[in-house]
Amino acid sequence: MSAPEPEDLRALGDRLDAVQRRGAVRGKAPPPTSLGVAFRFTTELVSALVVGGGLGWGIDWAFDHWSPIHTKPWGMVVMFVLGAAAGIRNVLGAARQLNAEMAAANSDAGDKAP
């Protein structure tokens, strides 16, 4: 086998660049499984509740130890509710992102159809 000519190589490189610019090679993932989606949403919601409750508990603990004011149940109550709000916001964000991915996958499939 003889070595290919540099000109040929350059032409091939140009053609490959053109293909890549057209976006023929793209990062694509298979559609998520239902279990995966369920896990996604629950972790988003539950972890926000945990973080919110934990922060509130920490605030109460700090006030209890280092200040004359005692906030005892209220820090946790308020932060837990805020955590729930943050969790719902996270789930909405995750759903929006999944929808966008699905829409992108569908439009790609549409392009290939004759």
Added chain:
Amino acid sequence: MKMNPMEQFAVKPLIPLHIAGYDVSFTNQALWMFIVVGAITLFMGLAVSKRSLVPSRMQSMAEISYEFVANMIGTATGEDGLRFFPFIFTLFMFVLFSNVLGLLPGSFTVTSQIAVTFALAAFVILLVIVTGFLTHGIGFLKLFVPKAPALLLLLLVPIEVISFLTRPISLSVRLFANMLAGHTMLKVFATFVIALGGAGGALSLLSVAPMFLIVAITALELLVAFLQAYVFAILTCIYLGEALHLHDHH
């Protein structure tokens, strides 16, 4: 006979080692992390050693994974995110190889340990914070201030902060829980095969049913292994993109 489906997740010391009162034994966990890193190094090293113009199977697999990650960063983070390519590629390959190698019978799944996934996720979030402050200075804090009337901000800023702090937890728990659930499910069905097989008579014939199910679940787990590595990497890209561009995507 031991048939505990959770036994596979036990971390066992292989070489006991105690330094200054701390238990730093070399465990099966550490061994499998070395195996994962070794497998990746071997795969990439062998794949690119020839550097042929027309790639061999190995080389094209390496090229596909390279392009896959590069395109993922390009779409999720933008072109300026490509300077994080080495980090995200390493992260993706490590999680992918851990997940896939964990499917081998008798192996240990590194990513089924919350300590591992949380360490990865915590590092990602630290990187996001450092990147944000380096790019925007103190203006990075605008990430926590959505466009809203001032009175509502009193409520919305804490929500945004909590939502941001959620990320390392949801990122790590998702990967860990997926791996834990999948492997537990496989083991539970495997015990059905043995229990039914040992029951004798017509029941023994029934043991074929859960065995076919295991084959199907293993195929599903292979998909999950890839998908979770992808989700972990793309969420890292999205978080980094937010730190780089703040509110552009809202």
